[in-house]
Amino acid sequence: MPARADQATRPESKEWPLVEALRSRDERAFAELVERHNRTLLRVARLYVRDRSAAEEVVQEAWLGVLEGIDRFEGRSSLRTWIYRILTNRAQSRAQRERRQLPFSALADDHEAAVKETRFRPTDDPRFPLLWSVPPRSWPVERILARETVQQLRAALEHLPAAQQVIVGLRDVEGWTAEEVCEALAMTPGNQRVLLHRARSRMRQALEDYFEA
Amino acid sequence: MKLIRIRRKGSRSDDLSCPELVRLVTDYLEGAMSKTDRRRFDAHLDACDGCGTYLEQMRDTVTVAGVLAEDSVDPVARDALLTAFRKWKAAP
Numbered sequence: 001m002p003a004r005a006d007q008a009t010r011p012e013s014k015e016w017p018l019v020e021a022l023r024s025r026d027e028r029a030f031a032e033l034v035e036r037h038n039r040t041l042l043r044v045a046r047l048y049v050r051d052r053s054a055a056e057e058v059v060q061e062a063w064l065g066v067l068e069g070i071d072r073f074e075g076r077s078s079l080r081t082w083i084y085r086i087l088t089n090r091a092q093s094r095a096q097r098e099r100r101q102l103p104f105s106a107l108a109d110d111h112e113a114a115v116k117e118t119r120f121r122p123t124d125d126p127r128f129p130l131l132w133s134v135p136p137r138s139w140p141v142e143r144i145l146a147r148e149t150v151q152q153l154r155a156a157l158e159h160l161p162a163a164q165q166v167i168v169g170l171r172d173v174e175g176w177t178a179e180e181v182c183e184a185l186a187m188t189p190g191n192q193r194v195l196l197h198r199a200r201s202r203m204r205q206a207l208e209d210y211f212e213a
Numbered sequence: 214m215k216l217i218r219i220r221r222k223g224s225r226s227d228d229l230s231c232p233e234l235v236r237l238v239t240d241y242l243e244g245a246m247s248k249t250d251r252r253r254f255d256a257h258l259d260a261c262d263g264c265g266t267y268l269e270q271m272r273d274t275v276t277v278a279g280v281l282a283e284d285s286v287d288p289v290a291r292d293a294l295l296t297a298f299r300k301w302k303a304a305p
Contacts, residue, residue, distance in 0.1 A: 150277060
């Protein structure tokens with residue numbers, strides 16, 4: 001997928017000083033990148049390889065690839081997208097060696113319901129077919145960002161299937177755009193949206209359960 | 214073609230149902246809908262409080278997710294990477 005101009009890391013962009021610092025072998029710049037991305041990179045690697053230690057190896061290889069490639073980085077994509085591409089390329093070859101199926105290639109087409117069917121009236125309801133039978137109720141504004149709520153959501157996120165966790169982590173926790181995620185993880189916009197939808201639906205349900213308890 | 218499904222009074226065959234709206238909510242928030250579907254979605258929202266609240270809850274969920282901070286990096290992993298960095302730096 002071609003990078004869009006507004007995501008590229010050109011010399012005039014905010015990210016460029018970090019690129020320059022890395023090129024001049026500045027350890028703090030590298031440490032900052034590691035701090036920012038290592039955990040998610042590890043989570044992504046786990047989608048491809050069999051265990052945690054294999055994932056750690058792949059992530060380390062990817063960081064070495066970043067260092068070796070930084071002098072040739074042309075800024076046609078964002079720096080973080082480029083880092084993730086290096087990781088997914090390495091993780092992919094490893095997964096192929098291990099003969100594992102690549103993630104995102106075939107998303108299970110299970111129609112996992114975002115809310116329970118019983119929340120709606122039946123199709124043959126004489127008056128209000130398919131309307132909410134138990135409509136959602138607004139959440140108390142003052143509790144939405146309360147610490148307890150945030151903890152509930154964190155727990156819900158940690159229980160998501162791994163691929164959903166990665167997508168919602170990049171999109172909603174770290175604030176990446178859909179385009180960046182698709183490029184970084186070499187996935188189609190449709191698959192990205194399906195995973196995001198499942199993840200957000202489950203997290204909404206968890207918060208609703210919490211607020212209604 | 215005759216509609217078999219019994220519909221609400223005054224509803225039209227291209228109206229979105231509540232379960233459909235729930236299924237499409239991410240496409241809506243992502244701006245990944247045709248103009249026609251977006252109009253149907255908006256029309257349903259105008260008429261249905263339950264779905265309005267559902268959409269609001271999805272937005273709230275995204276807001277809460279936005280304040281989840283990532284944990285910091287495992288120190289062992291970080292040290293290993295910084296060691297690798299120094300080796301790279303020292304290489305000719």
